[in-house]
Amino acid sequence: MRISAPSVKAGILVVAVVLVPMIGIVLLEVDAGLGFAGTTFAIVALVVFTARVFRGETESSAPRPWWQLSASRASSVVLAVVFLGQASFAFFGSWAPLLVNPAKVSAVAFLMVGVAYAYSAMRLSRLEAEAH
Numbered sequence: 001m002r003i004s005a006p007s008v009k010a011g012i013l014v015v016a017v018v019l020v021p022m023i024g025i026v027l028l029e030v031d032a033g034l035g036f037a038g039t040t041f042a043i044v045a046l047v048v049f050t051a052r053v054f055r056g057e058t059e060s061s062a063p064r065p066w067w068q069l070s071a072s073r074a075s076s077v078v079l080a081v082v083f084l085g086q087a088s089f090a091f092f093g094s095w096a097p098l099l100v101n102p103a104k105v106s107a108v109a110f111l112m113v114g115v116a117y118a119y120s121a122m123r124l125s126r127l128e129a130e131a132h
Contacts, residue, residue, distance in 0.1 A: 082114075
């Protein structure tokens with residue numbers, strides 16, 4: 001199954017933007033580390049899902065190469081910046097004693113996702129340059 005309709009993609013992301021914080025809040029009530037871990041896992045799972053299922057309007061439904069996370073270089077760059085910013089916020093923004101270690105684990109996960117998007121942008125840029 002591949003999803004290319006912008007309205008369906010937007011709907012999935014809106015639902016995720018509502019559900020992920022709710023999952024995090026519920027898990028934070030149980031344990032701070034569990035809240036960070038659950039939220040981080042949900043975000044990384046959403047990234048993997050969208051990278052494999054969402055397609056650009058001009059993309060085929062054939063499987064993408066393993067390194068391609070988005071349809072275009074521009075979207076990969078934007079998402080790389082978002083996740084690298086989130087990683088820096090998680091690393092430098094949580095200095096409460098109970099949150100330091102879980103936040104650092106989240107920072108590493110978001111750093112890896114940001115680097116993956118940056119690598120995708122670099123490879124897509126190279127493909128676009130070869131096509132011209």
